[in-house]
Amino acid sequence: MNYVLASTVGAVGMAIFVTFMRMKAAKKPASAKKIILPPIFMSTGALMFIFPMFRVHSLQIIEALTVGMLFSILLIKTSKFEVRGREIFLKRSKAFAFILIGLLIVRVIAKLVLSSSFDVGELGGMFWILAFGMIVPWRVAMYVQFRKLQNELHSGTNMN
Template sequence: MGTAQVASLLVSVLAGTMVIFLRLRASNRPTNLRKIMIPPLGMSTGFMMFVAPDTRIPWSWAGIAFLVGAVLFSFPLIRTTQLEIRNEVVYMKRSKAFLWIIIGMLLVRVLLHDWVERYITVVQSAGIFFILAFGMILVWRIAMLRAFLSLTGSKAAAGGSGADNG
């Protein structure tokens, strides 16, 4: 295993660990529309990596990666993300299954990453897995947005936080 592959593996493990800790912290703080939608918007800047010619992949690969993330990987996250109102604000409920799902998806990603890198370059692999993760997060967050709006009604759409804005 080369240096680039080891670095890629370490980044994957660190990113997965960060997701776990951020999610555990999030269940202790209220959420709002901005907190739900900022992650996919912020992550979308990562598409700038495709400006570099070495990262470019065929459109069909990008579409498949997005669909795998949107359909397969987002589903367990959607199923384990529940919102609830406490003290007139919306919180995410902590799910014991979420931790195991994230660890499982991280393991699948690491195993797939190693297999994929046998056939394409490390930077192309990074692009594919970025698109897969973006598809997963985008669909998951859209599902959270729908649940948030359903839980809070039109008041949240106008106010943005779900809390009584005075």
């Protein structure tokens, strides 16, 4: 149970960190690099599956990916860009922080419920897959939206 508590505290800390990073990012122009790099950096976490304690069964992979992709819909819906001058910025969304907190609460409750049924390593692997399944579609959607705006900007299409 100590691992579950520690990972829950870590998840809360990460949620607070992401919220502040998102607010800070909205003050600077967006770039393809800023959109693409987070999932690439997160992908290094897959190295955990080298260790047997983190390995999960194929059905658990499908379940975790499905839940992550469903959660990503909320993030996609609240991530919009806007053009200011000749640059593209991530538009602040009041709902984003609430959605992030809501997703965190759902994850914490799921972790507490599932921790009695799954080994802590296996549960960690499933939640990493869930998070990766959430961030990749979200960032792909952001990148597509960013490129569309960038193309419109460079082609001279009126953005108003």
